[in-house]
Amino acid sequence: MNNDIYDYLNYYKDYTFKDIKFNIIDALLYSIIAYVPIDSMREGISLRVLNNYMENIKVNGTMVTTAKKIIEIMSNSKRYEHVKLYNLVKKYDENIEFGALTFRDYDYTFIGFQGSIGTISGWKENLYLTINYPSLTQDEAVKYLRQTYKLKDRNIYIGGHSKGGNLALASFMLSPSFITRKVVKVFNFDGPGFRVEEVNSDRYKELKDRMINILPDGSMIGVILNHGKYNFIKSKGVSIEKHFPNNWEIFGEFFVEAEENKSSKALHDRIKIGLSKLNDEEKKICLDTIFEVIKNKKVKSVKDFTSLNIDDIKVIVSSMKNLPSDKKKILLDTFKAFIKNR
Numbered sequence: 001m002n003n004d005i006y007d008y009l010n011y012y013k014d015y016t017f018k019d020i021k022f023n024i025i026d027a028l029l030y031s032i033i034a035y036v037p038i039d040s041m042r043e044g045i046s047l048r049v050l051n052n053y054m055e056n057i058k059v060n061g062t063m064v065t066t067a068k069k070i071i072e073i074m075s076n077s078k079r080y081e082h083v084k085l086y087n088l089v090k091k092y093d094e095n096i097e098f099g100a101l102t103f104r105d106y107d108y109t110f111i112g113f114q115g116s117i118g119t120i121s122g123w124k125e126n127l128y129l130t131i132n133y134p135s136l137t138q139d140e141a142v143k144y145l146r147q148t149y150k151l152k153d154r155n156i157y158i159g160g161h162s163k164g165g166n167l168a169l170a171s172f173m174l175s176p177s178f179i180t181r182k183v184v185k186v187f188n189f190d191g192p193g194f195r196v197e198e199v200n201s202d203r204y205k206e207l208k209d210r211m212i213n214i215l216p217d218g219s220m221i222g223v224i225l226n227h228g229k230y231n232f233i234k235s236k237g238v239s240i241e242k243h244f245p246n247n248w249e250i251f252g253e254f255f256v257e258a259e260e261n262k263s264s265k266a267l268h269d270r271i272k273i274g275l276s277k278l279n280d281e282e283k284k285i286c287l288d289t290i291f292e293v294i295k296n297k298k299v300k301s302v303k304d305f306t307s308l309n310i311d312d313i314k315v316i317v318s319s320m321k322n323l324p325s326d327k328k329k330i331l332l333d334t335f336k337a338f339i340k341n342r
Contacts (some may be wrong), residue, residue, distance in 0.1 A: 002249040002256050005029060009070060012076040012253075020079075022108050022157070023253045024212065027187045028245055029074070031159045034101045034112035035067040036088070044084045051075035061118060062244050063161070065067040082106060087148045088115075091140065096139045097122035099164075103149045108184075113141055114173070115162030115191065126163055127190055127287055129225060131280045134174060141167035142174045148178050158186045160220055161245060165191025169211055173203055176191070180207065188213045190243055193225040204228065216242040217258040223268035225275075234258040274334035282323060286331055289320045310335075 003011075008025050037059055042052065051071050059068050074080045086102040099114030116122030125137050132140070145158070156179075160168040165188030188211065198204055208228040215222040216235035221243050222233045233255035237247035249256040278286070313335045318327050 002251055004248065004250060005032075005070065005245060006073065006235075008250050008253075009073045009077065012079055013073075017079065017080055017105060017107060020253065022105075022110075022155075024187065024214075024255070025250060025253055027110065027157055027159045027185075028161070028189055028214075028248075028282075029070055030101075030103050030110045030112045031161045031164060031187065031189055032063065032067050032070060032245060033103075034099055034114040034160065034164060035063045036071070036101065037064045037067075038053065039090045041085065041088050043086050046075075047071060047080050047083055047085070051086060052200045062246070063115065064117065066244070066246050080118060087144070089144060092119070092121070094121055096136050096140065097125060097163075098137050098167075099107070100144045100148075102142070104153075108155040108157060109150075110157045110159065111148060111168075111171075113144075113158075113160035113164035113165040113167040115160060115266060116206070122163060124287075126166075126192055126221075126224065126293055127290075128135040129166065130195065130275055131283045131287070133195060133198055137163070138167060138170040143172040145171040145175055145179065153182060156181060156183045159189065160187075160191060161189040162191050162243065165189050165213075165222070166193070167191075172196070172207060172211070183210060186211050188222070188227075189245065190215050190219055190222040192221065193227040196226060199226045199228060202234060214255065215260075215264075215336070216248060217264065218242040219260075219264045223264055224271060226272075230260070231255075232258045232260050270334050274330050277330050278327060281325055285320055285322050290316055292319075 005025070005028065009064070010018060023315065036050070037057060041053070054068055054071055059065050083103055083105050086104060087100070089098070089100050091098040097116060097119055101112050102120050103110040103112065116126065124137055129135060158168045158172055159165070168186050172180060172183060193199070194204070211228065213222065213227045213230050215230050215232050218235065219234050220240060234249040235242040235247045237244060237251060241247055275283070313332065317332050317335070320328060
């Protein structure tokens with residue numbers, strides 16, 4: 001039987017980073033901690049101090065709950081005892097959902113970007129990536145990387161889960177060379193990719209070998225838009241639960257590799273085909289209408305959004321007055337693919 005992130009934490013708790021080098025599982029753990037549900041903290045605190053502060057905070061939601069749990073385990077681990085946390089930033093309003101946190105140890109710096117915490121504004125940002133580059137949140141990520149970077153940082157790693165993974169990639173793509181030359185790897189854990197224009201750009205080709213895209217088999221988030229290369233891993237979850245890292249299978253210091261399953265590939269192909277047949281103005285009409293309708297339906301969270309059925313989707317699509325009927329069919333087929341796979 002394969003293990004999970006908690007098994008990794010417990011098994012390697014007495015191994016320092018000199019014993020076992022910083023690896024992709026550590027990167028995932030830090031990316032999860034970026035979801036920590038606090039807005040500010042002192043600079044340079046340890047995970048033990050953070051855990052003491054977190055003990056009396058009640059949490060809900062898969063990622064926030066997972067973050068609290070791994071902070072508790074890491075706070076008693078020899079492996080992470082010298083890690084210090086810096087520059088916690090959280091910013092939320094109707095247009096932006098952004099969070100980031102920096103981790104420093106003797107030999108490396110990790111910059112982690114938070115993914116969506118289930119708000120509609122967060123998912124709105126995800127979907128508008130199809131027409132906006134850089135987005136408001138990607139601009140925030142670039143600004144954060146420049147502000148948190150220090151000359152003494154030698155080996156820099158950047159990462160994030162879900163939307164945070166996209167922000168990690170974008171911050172790398174859009175930063176100057178005096179920063180990017182110090183970046184060892186960038187980890188995107190099941191986050192959306194880029195438009196075709198960005199993937200085909202000289203900048204992407206220059207940096208892509210340091211970009212690591214990890215997608216669970218059955219991915220519904222990371223298959224949105226395009227990546228240069230995918231690395232599929234096994235997830236014990238079902239449907240959208242595959243997205244959450246506490247379900248990802250681990251063996252030692254590595255993920256258990258997997259093949260992309262049929263449903264994930266079908267969804268990716270359907271989205272890719274659908275987007276290729278819409279110009280940017282038509283995409284904007286679609287997205288503006290979607291969010292206007294769900295606002296009127298008082299949809300406040302992603303959970304509410306994913307509960308919409310095919311009849312609700314038909315109402316949304318029929319509301320797109322300025323979209324030709326053939327384009328409406330393309331959009332409806334894309335929504336059907338998502339509903340089938342959720």
